[in-house]
Amino acid sequence: MELKIIDLGLVDYLEAWNMQKDTLAKVISNELDSALILCRHYPVITLGRGAAQESLRFNNEWIRAQGVKLYNIERGGDATYHGPGQLTVYPVLNLGYLKKDIHWFLRELESLVISSLADLNLRVSRVDGFTGAWIGNQKIASIGIAIKHWVTYHGLSINIKRNDLVNFDLIKPCGMDIKVTSIEEELGRKVEIAEVKLSLLERFNELLRRMSW
Amino acid sequence: MVKVILPELGEGIAKATVSYWFSKAGERVKEKEDLVELTTDKATFNLPSPCSGVLSEIIHAEGDSVEVGQELAVINEE
Numbered sequence: 001m002e003l004k005i006i007d008l009g010l011v012d013y014l015e016a017w018n019m020q021k022d023t024l025a026k027v028i029s030n031e032l033d034s035a036l037i038l039c040r041h042y043p044v045i046t047l048g049r050g051a052a053q054e055s056l057r058f059n060n061e062w063i064r065a066q067g068v069k070l071y072n073i074e075r076g077g078d079a080t081y082h083g084p085g086q087l088t089v090y091p092v093l094n095l096g097y098l099k100k101d102i103h104w105f106l107r108e109l110e111s112l113v114i115s116s117l118a119d120l121n122l123r124v125s126r127v128d129g130f131t132g133a134w135i136g137n138q139k140i141a142s143i144g145i146a147i148k149h150w151v152t153y154h155g156l157s158i159n160i161k162r163n164d165l166v167n168f169d170l171i172k173p174c175g176m177d178i179k180v181t182s183i184e185e186e187l188g189r190k191v192e193i194a195e196v197k198l199s200l201l202e203r204f205n206e207l208l209r210r211m212s213w
Numbered sequence: 214m215v216k217v218i219l220p221e222l223g224e225g226i227a228k229a230t231v232s233y234w235f236s237k238a239g240e241r242v243k244e245k246e247d248l249v250e251l252t253t254d255k256a257t258f259n260l261p262s263p264c265s266g267v268l269s270e271i272i273h274a275e276g277d278s279v280e281v282g283q284e285l286a287v288i289n290e291e
Contacts, residue, residue, distance in 0.1 A: 049232045049252050074233075076256040101223030102256045131255040148247070148259040 001033045001097055001212045003205065008039035010084055013071060016041065020153045023092045027151045034097075036204055037090040038197060041082040043068040043167055048077035048144050055079035055175045063170055075154035077131075077144030078175035085164025085182065087196050088157040091204065095150045098211045106131055106143060109156055112203045113141045117158075119199040122186055132174070133158075138181040139173060158200075160184065160193055215264050217286040219279050222253060228280045229253040231273050238271045242288060249285060266290040 006023065008016055016039045026032040045068055047055065055078050056063065060070055068081075082088055095105060110126045113133040117124045117140070124133045124140060133141035141158040159165065159182035168180045183191045222229060233250040236242050248262040262268075270287040273279050 048255075049250070049257050074250070074257055076252050076254065100221075101226075102253055102258060103223045103226055105223075106254055106256060144255045146257045146259070149245075149261065 001208050003208055004032055004035040005201070006035055006037045008037065010040045010042065013041050013044040013046070013069060013082065016088070016090070017071075017073070020090050020092065024148060024151055024153045027092050027094055028149045032092075034094055034208070035092045036201070037092065039088050039090075040084045040086060040193065041088055043081070043083045045070050045079060045081050045167075045171055046075075047072045047079050048075045050076060050175070051078045052175060055172045057170055057172065066167070066170065068167055068170060073154070075144040075146045077142075078173075079171040080142050080144065080157070080173060081168050081171055082157055083164040083167055085161025086157045086159050087193050087200070088155070089200060090155040091152055093152050093208075095147070095152060098208075100150055102145075102147065105152060106145065108207060109143050109145070112200065112207065113143075113156060113158060116196065116199040116203050117141075117183065120183060120187065120191070120195065122183065130174075135181055135186055138179045140181050140183065140186070142173065158183070158196060160191055160196055214269075215266070215288045215290050216284050217248065217260070217263060217288060219251070219281050219283050219285055220260070221281055222251075222258060226253055226281065228278050229258065231275050231277045231279060231285070232257060233275060234271060236268050238268055240268055242266060242268050251279070260285070262288065264288055264290045 143156045162184040229251040232252040235247045242262040244265045
């Protein structure tokens with residue numbers, strides 16, 4: 001299976017959202033095997049299908065006045081924040097060629113993140129019942145996906161830069177009172193987005209090699 | 214009459230929550246087009262309409278928890 005890599009760099013949420021929908025249509029129609037959209041977002045809060053208004057700690061106008069955009073979107077999960085200090089990855093994969101199992105795919109995404117961060121000497125774990133990747137009780141990566149005709153979209157984001165965590169205070173991430181952390185925070189050194197990108201790409205290729213037939 | 218059933222979504226997934234109906238009862242639906250969105254864990258899943266016709270009955274409204282194999286809706290096929 002061929003994996004097309006689409007690296008958008010730093011983009012507005014809407015641009016990446018449109019790219020996702022466009023790519024999704026191509027994978028559904030078999031014009032493309034599968035794709036991985038990589039990007040960093042200008043500050044944005046997205047509210048998944050499970051989101052309650054209480055997941056926002058401030059009203060919409062106040063949040064927008066901070067330069068943070070707000071969108072209601074079709075992925076599973078509650079509220080999350082995306083910013084330029086994160087790597088956000090949208091895997092557009094046809095589970096028909098891998099495994100038609102939603103929870104299997106969510107657990108695989110967690111494993112991908114955990115092993116990519118292990119490459120950086122970070123010990124990250126999963127917490128039963130709380131999808132994502134955690135260091136102790138602090139969240140370092142968020143996951144939320146959508147599936148159409150067994151093709152996945154939306155995906156995951158990893159907190160890399162330490163200076164991008166403050167906007168998480170605008171929300172209750174995933175509707176809970178949880179703390180977030182970043183790779184830089186945990187390692188106590190500067191980490192380039194590209195380092196994480198490389199290791200994550202390698203893990204995605206590994207997954208496809210393992211599952212393809 | 215075609216019954217729309219919640220399909221298998223994966224190992225260990227016994228149920229899902231109806232999160233969004235793309236059509237209302239009485240409206241026409243088309244085969245393979247989005248009919249209903251379901252949520253499980255951190256994922257949403259779009260179930261396409263199994264046939265073209267009129268969505269005659271929605272059995273489970275948004276917010277309902279539905280078990281795999283249970284009926285979600287009935288479509289009068291054309």
